[in-house]
Amino acid sequence: MAKVSINLATGSLQKEDIIVGIDLGTTNSLVAFINPDKDPQVINDTGKGLLVPSIIHFGKSGEITVGNEAKQYLITDPSSTIFSVKRLLGRSYHDIENYKDFFSYKVIDDNTESLVKIAVGDKFYSPVELSSLILKELKERAEHALKTPVSRAVITVPAYFNDSQRQATRDAGKLAGLDVLRIVNEPTSASLAYGIGLKPDETKTIAVYDLGGGTFDVSILQIQNGIFEVLATNGNTFLGGDDFDKAIVDYWIEQNQLNRNEVAADKELSQGLRLKAEEAKKALTTQNLFNDMLESIPCAITKIKFEELIAAKVQETITCCQNALKDAKLSTSDIDEVIMVGGSTRTPFVKNSVASFFNKPVHDQINPDQVVALGAAIQADILAGNRSDILLLDVTPLSLGIETMGGLMDIIIPRNAKVPTKAGRQYTTSVDGQVNMKISVYQGERDLIKENRKLAEFDLKGIPAMPAGLPKVDINFLLNADGILTVQAIELRSGVKQEVEVKPTYGLSDDEVERMLIDSITHAKDDVSQRMLIEARTEGEQMVYTAERFIEKNSQFLSDKEIVETQDLITALKDTLLTGSKDDILAKVDALNNFTRPFAERVMDEAINKAMKGKSL
Structure with missing residues (x-):
């Protein structure tokens, strides 16, 4: 079986633990491990079958069913049965609006670029939460079949998944109680299953x-x-x-x-x-x-x-x-x-x-349903240091990222990324006319920056004054072979640039690294709950700001009754932001968004009519 025998920070011998390979699929998911004969094998828990349908059903009393048992509800209770959630990972509504009719459940359109949410009854779920339920089912099956705790995994994703989708997959694993050692491309995994790419030359x-x-x-x-x-x-x-x-x-x-x-x-x-x-x-x-x-x-x-x-x-x-x-x-x-x-x-x-x-x-000799999961198990075995013929490159012991709105950690270089490496992401301003942006760099696995280790902080000054959301700021992380991290921020429209260098591992002992990793798994559920509440509040605050500005600028297109009702909905949302739960806030955001959407369309039509007046096509 694949066993970890290295310290995550230093590579020294330490302790044993099973690592599994997981194929988190759109239609079906599987979990595999390296058996005592050193062969990869897909787990078949108590005859339930090798494939776990990637389907989740939410019952009227709050009970959750995953896998084969959930399939029957696709017909009898489609609005409460979630399928193909992998299509939604790391996506905004704009990404998927062209095929929204494919889903029998409600995907929330909040008219923003924020990540999608799924409404089931009066609750709102993110694709990360839903994917974590599938991963949790796979974890439990593996533990039941192998008669041992499973806390570490390699998870596969399509080669075309972007950074956001990969990070969402990592987050889902963490929420399921798994330390995701590596995200591996599915085609890479399939190659490994056939032994292609294992020879160094x-x-x-x-x-x-x-x-x-x-x-x-x-x-x-x-x-x-x-x-x-x-x-x-x-x-x-x-x-x-x-x-x-x-x-x-x-x-x-x-x-x-x-x-x-x-x-x-x-x-x-x-x-x-x-x-x-x-x-x-x-x-x-x-x-x-x-x-x-x-x-x-x-x-x-x-x-x-x-x-x-x-x-x-x-x-x-x-x-x-x-x-x-x-x-x-x-x-x-x-x-x-x-x-x-x-x-x-x-x-x-x-x-x-x-x-x-x-x-x-x-090549079709290996079962095509299982080949990706089997390859993931081989990758897990390599990470465990059980393959003497494979050279493992140095990896980052902890994730590196920056602080975003609400005190959240946005990971740019994930833990276990090969060194040297570089990664980047694009951000924007949250306030009209913002000319400076504070960039705080953190290290750690927790969702809230206050639980992570601060590495550096600098200001990107001289951003041209523009409406919120218009400036484009690229933040790039470059980690070299000596472990030196260079963080660079550049505003693309003006070319304003700033950078800082820091050594992430300086002053960190192996025990501290280990403690930070254990804490991230132990507190995963609470961290995700807090993150989702903060994100809901941030979304609510932005919705209030947008709605108030819309009324201020376009009151001539609205009736007095429409203005009063909109202001009542804004007040209700503001009140909920103070003490409401994530679901309460998102329900109020949804209500305000649905009520005001026709007004925005009306204003747009007026603007088009005005622009086209006196012109012929």
């Missing part, structure tokens, strides 16, 4: 084709001296095996001359047809004909017909492969290996199409 360029239930992505990776570099990614977040099932269902509806609207309205029938289509799809991987009945409806389809139905969708994935190669400035002849990931790659037509495009056999 190996140089290869590989393509990882990942077709899951609801998403598709292809990654082109270059592996050199054990380092994986993502050259290009491409894909479609709404293309997968579900589309194959839908094509079969549509075919059966047409063949049996069923009324589409009636089928859609009958949730039991539509779900029954979807499940039967899934059964047919699986059967056609090994046989030429599927023939069955659903009640009195004949459900038959040949392999040839099935391949004809899905050809266009498969071609879409091939087009993505072409685009990824183009972005990487490579051709198919430059690709040394092709790895298949995701349950939908079991379909022979998919496999043959990919092999034909790349003009070489594909």
